[in-house]
Amino acid sequence: MDVSTMMGMLGNGFVATLQIFFLTLLGALPLGLLIAFLRMNTKGFHLRGVKIRPISLITQLYISIMRGTPLMLQLFVIYFAPYYVFGQQLTENSRFTATIVAFILNYAAYFAEIYRSGIQSIPRGQYEAAQVLGYSRAQTFVRIILPQVVKRILPPMTNEIITLVKDTSLAFAIGFVEMFTVAKSIVASQRTMAAFIAAGVMYYVFNLLVAFVMNHIEKKMNYYHD
Amino acid sequence: MNKKIMRTIVIACALCLCIGALSGCASNASSSSSSSTTDRTKLVVGFDEDFPPYGYVGDDGQFTGFDLDLASEVAQRNGWTIEYKPINWDAKDLELSSGSIDCIWNGFTIEGREDGYQWTDPYMDNSQVVVVRKDSGITSLSDLAGKTVLAQADSAALHLLQGDQAELASTFKDLKSTPEYNTAFMELQSGAVDAVAIDRPVAKYETAGQDDTYMILDEPLSSEHYGVGCLLGNTSLTETIESTLQDMDSDGTVASICKKYADQGISYDDWILPAK
Numbered sequence: 001m002d003v004s005t006m007m008g009m010l011g012n013g014f015v016a017t018l019q020i021f022f023l024t025l026l027g028a029l030p031l032g033l034l035i036a037f038l039r040m041n042t043k044g045f046h047l048r049g050v051k052i053r054p055i056s057l058i059t060q061l062y063i064s065i066m067r068g069t070p071l072m073l074q075l076f077v078i079y080f081a082p083y084y085v086f087g088q089q090l091t092e093n094s095r096f097t098a099t100i101v102a103f104i105l106n107y108a109a110y111f112a113e114i115y116r117s118g119i120q121s122i123p124r125g126q127y128e129a130a131q132v133l134g135y136s137r138a139q140t141f142v143r144i145i146l147p148q149v150v151k152r153i154l155p156p157m158t159n160e161i162i163t164l165v166k167d168t169s170l171a172f173a174i175g176f177v178e179m180f181t182v183a184k185s186i187v188a189s190q191r192t193m194a195a196f197i198a199a200g201v202m203y204y205v206f207n208l209l210v211a212f213v214m215n216h217i218e219k220k221m222n223y224y225h226d
Numbered sequence: 227m228n229k230k231i232m233r234t235i236v237i238a239c240a241l242c243l244c245i246g247a248l249s250g251c252a253s254n255a256s257s258s259s260s261s262s263t264t265d266r267t268k269l270v271v272g273f274d275e276d277f278p279p280y281g282y283v284g285d286d287g288q289f290t291g292f293d294l295d296l297a298s299e300v301a302q303r304n305g306w307t308i309e310y311k312p313i314n315w316d317a318k319d320l321e322l323s324s325g326s327i328d329c330i331w332n333g334f335t336i337e338g339r340e341d342g343y344q345w346t347d348p349y350m351d352n353s354q355v356v357v358v359r360k361d362s363g364i365t366s367l368s369d370l371a372g373k374t375v376l377a378q379a380d381s382a383a384l385h386l387l388q389g390d391q392a393e394l395a396s397t398f399k400d401l402k403s404t405p406e407y408n409t410a411f412m413e414l415q416s417g418a419v420d421a422v423a424i425d426r427p428v429a430k431y432e433t434a435g436q437d438d439t440y441m442i443l444d445e446p447l448s449s450e451h452y453g454v455g456c457l458l459g460n461t462s463l464t465e466t467i468e469s470t471l472q473d474m475d476s477d478g479t480v481a482s483i484c485k486k487y488a489d490q491g492i493s494y495d496d497w498i499l500p501a502k
Contacts, residue, residue: 001285009287076317083324090326175313175321181275185283185312188276188408191432 001190009186010198013179014206020103020168020178025161027104032111035059039116059112066109071102072173078102079174099176107164114156118149151221158214162207179203266463268309269301272327275312276406279431279490280333292487293331299479300470315405316380322457329463330455333425335382337450338389344460346468348451349499353426354383356443357411357433362420367445371397373420376410379403383423386448394447407432415439423447430491451498472502 039060044053066074079098082088122145130140169180179199186195273281275289284290289310301308313321319342321327335352336345356375358364364373375398377384384403387395395401402419404410411432413419424432426446433440456463474480475497484494 001287005285005287009283076320080320080324084320090324095326173314174317175311175326177312181312182283184406184408185275188406189278189282189284 001186003194006186006190006195007198009182010179010195010202013177013182013199014202016176016178017165017168017180020099020171020176021165023100024103024107024164027100028107028111031104031108033115035063035108035112036115036119039063039112040119063109063112066106071106071167072170074106075099075102075170075173078105095174095176098174099171103164103167103171107160110160111157114153114160115149117156118153119145121152122148147221151218154214154218154221158211161214162210165207165210166203266304266306268328269297269304269306270309270311270326270328271297271331272311272313272318272321272329273332274315274406276408277332277428279427279487279492281310281312292483292490292492293333295483295486296471296474296480297331299474299483300467303470303473304466315378322455328456329467333428333452334455335425335450336453336455337448338382338385339455342458343455344458344464345453345455346464346471347499348453349471349497350452351449351496351498352452353446353449354386354423355426355429355446357414357422357424357429357440358420358443359414359417360437360439360441364421365443367394367443367447368397370394370421372399374398374400374402374418375421375423376402376404376413376419377423378407378410379405382425382450383447386450387423391447411440425450427491434490468499469502471499475499476501 038055038058041055041059042053043055044051046052075098078101079090079094082094083090126144127140130144135144168178171178172181179202183195183199187193271294273291273294275281275283277291279291280293281289281291289312294310297310298308311321311327313327318330322330322343330343333350333352336348356367356370364370375387375395377387381403384401387401404413407422407424407428410419410422410424414422422429426442429442433442454464454467456467471480480497481494484492484497
């Protein structure tokens with residue numbers, strides 16, 4: 001196998017990896033924020049003197065399950081559950097759909113906790129000051145709280161996003177072929193380590209790029225100190 | 227008081243989960259669609275893409291291999307389109323019963339799995355052998371006492387060492403498993419393990435051209451047979467595949483496919499599917 005064939009194959013695999021990466025971010029970043037809100041929801045009722053917050057409790061259970069079980073297992077469950085639980089025949093597309101859904105659900109749980117840490121780090125006084133100045137609750141969050149939250153959560157978000165790039169290789173558990181799977185198959189048939197090295201370099205360079213972009217955003221948001 | 231209520235809630239949630247999981251199992255027994263041969267238009271072959279010479283990535287980057295060539299010829303003669311579907315070997319049963327593949331055709335050993343699949347008659351004779359480093363001083367199975375031996379997870383060799391050859395395996399220092407053969411040979415070469423238990427043709431392929439590094443022990447672990455595995459009950463598919471293979475054998479196609487992979491350890495001498 002010549003180098004151009006190998007790089008072409010790895011390139012195709014990398015496109016699949018990028019698909020998982022971007023679609024997961026697209027779904028998990030907003031979903032994570034929603035989950036963070038539900039997690040911090042204070043609505044509830046008193047039961048024998050104790051306040052029960054059902055929405056928050058259910059969300060905590062969700063986060064606990066998503067963080068407490070392996071992503072590989074979640075991929076299996078989401079891919080095969082439609083058939084084994086509901087008797088629905090799987091189609092050609094279900095592999096890809098299940099991969100994306102599993103990644104989004106899993107990463108949203110982690111993102112939610114990062115959002116929460118950011119939101120809860122903002123002093124109460126700011127909410128009170130905004131109220132005095134006549135801001136509505138939505139205005140307060142979007143104009144005052146969120147910009148500071150984004151600033152504060154960038155370093156842990158960068159961590160999680162870089163992990164996501166590498167976690168994409170778990171997708172082959174349910175037969176979704178991405179770059180690492182391609183590299184493995186080339187190594188198996190060609191009996192050379194070259195494909196592993198090339199794949200490693202591609203992961204590394206892409207993560208360098210991710211870190212660079214995140215660093216750039218961090219600097220841009222460095223317009224005031226608190 | 228506080229703790230008590232929390233505990234009740236946690237237990238209630240756990241119960242809900244258990245009930246959910248159990249109800250999932252209960253509805254498991256859904257009807258399997260065994261489509262008849264007449265309305266089949268496509269054959270989806272599930273295989274491990276890291277398993278040369280039966281199914282692997284060729285020099286041109288396309289899937290190739292002895293079993294894939296056979297499957298493609300069978301599909302063509304029946305007017306089906308063929309689709310090669312690389313699968314995670316540990317998930318092969320899930321893939322098959324959920325209908326995302328039609329058969330497993332990939333140097334698939336029948337022994338030990340007789341009741342798990344609808345099999346064709348065996349078409350290839352295959353032995354399980356042990357590969358060692360040439361300089362290791364191991365020359366027979368009894369020399370393996372106190373050594374570390376590796377086999378692919380859920381492979382025929384591993385089942386053998388845990389079943390019929392368990393007595394031999396008990397003399398090993400350790401019996402390990404790895405997800406794929408490729409890493410197995412990396413571990414053997416680097417000295418992390420002393421021997422690899424593996425199918426003979428794969429052993430021949432992996433050791434080809436590296437005779438000074440590796441050695442295949444003369445004494446086989448067992449003699450086994452390859453078949454095509456379909457979903458239990460799908461006899462129409464296995465019968466069609468079988469009779470097409472017999473046609474291919476009688477007109478010499480099988481022999482020429484064997485020849486194509488001869489340098490990778492495939493020999494027509496091992497073809498055992500009886501003629502019609």
